[in-house]
Amino acid sequence: MKKIVSAVLLVLLISSGAWAQAAYDSAKVKAAMQANSAALGTIKKAIDASDTLATADAFWTIVQANRPMLGYSPPKGDKASWDKAFNEMIASALKGMGAAGSKDWDKAKAALAELRADMSSGHGAFR
Ligand code: HEM
DSSP states (O other): OHHHHHHHHHHHHHHHHHHHSBOOOHHHHHHHHHHHHHHHHHHHHHHHTTOHHHHHHHHHHHHHHHGGGGGBOOSSSOHHHHHHHHHHHHHHHHHHHHHHHTTOHHHHHHHHHHHHHHHHHHHHHHO
16 A cells, blocks of 8 residues: 555656646747847946946846746756756856946956856757
């Protein structure tokens, strides 16, 4: 009896994971990517203007645009690497927000460079 209950729980656990993860949605990913492109330009301008709030706001746009990507499976490659890539990208953007808050413009520029590197490796693996 115990074994049957364990087996049923295991099946429920596995299938609930499958429900939580949506299939790849090209239109949603493209929309997020277009927001990313626009945000990179905005971040650059805001840093050049030493504008704390505009810089933080533009880095936050990256966080918001990419967080939903964690809910999708990738178009190719494995889900764990996809999640890792987006979590790293979100971490780079949060670093940029922190840098904006402390008016550390070199650190903000480094966070922007990290985002560009995240893009290159993300496109290399999944695009
Ligand atoms: C700041 C960082 C990034 C920028 C600026 C960026 C920009 C773009 C742009 C402009 C496109 C073309 C969108 C279109 O066809 O309308 C694109 C596509 C794509 N990007 Fe990114 N990207 C970034 C980061 C990433 C990362 C980290 C990943 C994966 C981990 C990724 C995965 C993809 C994929 C899979 C597509 C193809 C979408 C499709 O056609 O279905 N991108 N990206």
